[in-house]
Amino acid sequence: MNDTPVFNAPNGTLQLPPQMSTLAPHVDWLYYLVFWCSVASFVAIVGLMTIYIIKYRRRPGRKSLPTGHNTPLEIAWTVIPLILLMGLFHLGFKNYMSGLVAPKDALQIHVRAMQWNWEFEHPNGTTQMNEAMLPVGVPIQFIISSSDVLHSFYVPEARLKRDAVPGLYTTLWFEVPKERLQGKKDVDVWVFCAEYCGAPHGITNGSEANTNHSTMRAQLHFVPQSVYDDFLKKGPPPPPECEGKPNVASCWGEQIYEQAGCRACHHTDGVTEQPGPNWKGLFGHNVKFEDGTSQVADANYIRQSILQPQAKIVAGYTTINMPPYRLSDREIDAVVAYIKSLGEQ
Numbered sequence: 001m002n003d004t005p006v007f008n009a010p011n012g013t014l015q016l017p018p019q020m021s022t023l024a025p026h027v028d029w030l031y032y033l034v035f036w037c038s039v040a041s042f043v044a045i046v047g048l049m050t051i052y053i054i055k056y057r058r059r060p061g062r063k064s065l066p067t068g069h070n071t072p073l074e075i076a077w078t079v080i081p082l083i084l085l086m087g088l089f090h091l092g093f094k095n096y097m098s099g100l101v102a103p104k105d106a107l108q109i110h111v112r113a114m115q116w117n118w119e120f121e122h123p124n125g126t127t128q129m130n131e132a133m134l135p136v137g138v139p140i141q142f143i144i145s146s147s148d149v150l151h152s153f154y155v156p157e158a159r160l161k162r163d164a165v166p167g168l169y170t171t172l173w174f175e176v177p178k179e180r181l182q183g184k185k186d187v188d189v190w191v192f193c194a195e196y197c198g199a200p201h202g203i204t205n206g207s208e209a210n211t212n213h214s215t216m217r218a219q220l221h222f223v224p225q226s227v228y229d230d231f232l233k234k235g236p237p238p239p240p241e242c243e244g245k246p247n248v249a250s251c252w253g254e255q256i257y258e259q260a261g262c263r264a265c266h267h268t269d270g271v272t273e274q275p276g277p278n279w280k281g282l283f284g285h286n287v288k289f290e291d292g293t294s295q296v297a298d299a300n301y302i303r304q305s306i307l308q309p310q311a312k313i314v315a316g317y318t319t320i321n322m323p324p325y326r327l328s329d330r331e332i333d334a335v336v337a338y339i340k341s342l343g344e345q
């Protein structure tokens with residue numbers, strides 16, 4: 001984008017969500033150009049049709065005459081739309097390239113799609129699940145990949161979408177202008193999955209978090225650069241909702257359980273044992289593995305199960321392969337505290 005973007009509708013319009021990227025005003029301008037051209041054509045075509053239907057309606061004693069050939073008219077209705085469409089293609093292609101080719105100094109964030117989560121990795125290796133803290137006023141390039149099936153990284157407020165393809169990197173970039181903060185601490189931008197990527201067998205309850213395509217979404221929290229730098233240094237902090245709770249770590253662990261997608265497979269009711277082992281009473285319990293060995297479920301066991309889920313398969317749980325979850329040490333501690341809070345044996 002060479003020209004300065006103008007924020008025509010920072011809060012969105014009837015048809016479009018808020019403009020949260022420097023690209024958005026350009027896309028919207030083109031969208032409304034196409035929209036109003038379509039409205040004009042619709043009115044012209046339907047209007048003329050109506051007039052002609054009335055004017056040339058069948059009347060007794062009048063015979064219809066076949067219409068002749070009109071070369072200038074035919075050339076006009078071929079060439080004018082051609083010029084119009086080439087113009088639209090040029091503008092659309094320009095916008096497409098703008099969203100594809102990132103500036104050299106862009107901050108690179110890896111995005112890994114998996115059933116049914118979005119994992120974000122920052123340049124220093126910090127990872128976040130289904131949410132990411134990112135700076136405003138900086139071009140951010142998302143390097144997208146998939147660990148299992150086709151997904152699609154869709155950010156409506158940035159007006160961008162790119163497929164996450166197994167075995168292939170795809171990219172897109174955008175910048176949230178500083179003005180979008182409007183004096184607030186942070187501003188959120190939603191990510192959705194726009195490629196049907198399945199639903200687990202037997203789970204039909206739509207209220208379950210991150211258990212299928214339709215709930216596979218993430219929230220990007222855009223903050224000032226200084227806040228982002230601080231976050232990179234210390235890792236994600238416990239959520240504000242858990243501050244002041246008697247057990248901050250287990251409260252945070254329960255949130256991770258919900259948000260990172262653990263609950264898609266692990267129940268905590270002490271009853272349901274599939275598809276993943278139940279967490280209630282797991283801590284301190286002697287766990288038997290597929291290979292015949294066993295181990296007491298302590299903090300180290302839980303840590304390994306999160307980072308290398310395939311290292312030890314609990315007997316009877318071979319049907320579903322859990323992907324590794326790259327949680328930070330603080331987050332793993334929180335999950336351990338949560339499992340511990342569900343009761344020991």
Ligand code: CUA
Nearest residue numbers: 151193197213
């Ligand atoms: Cu991932 Cu739909």
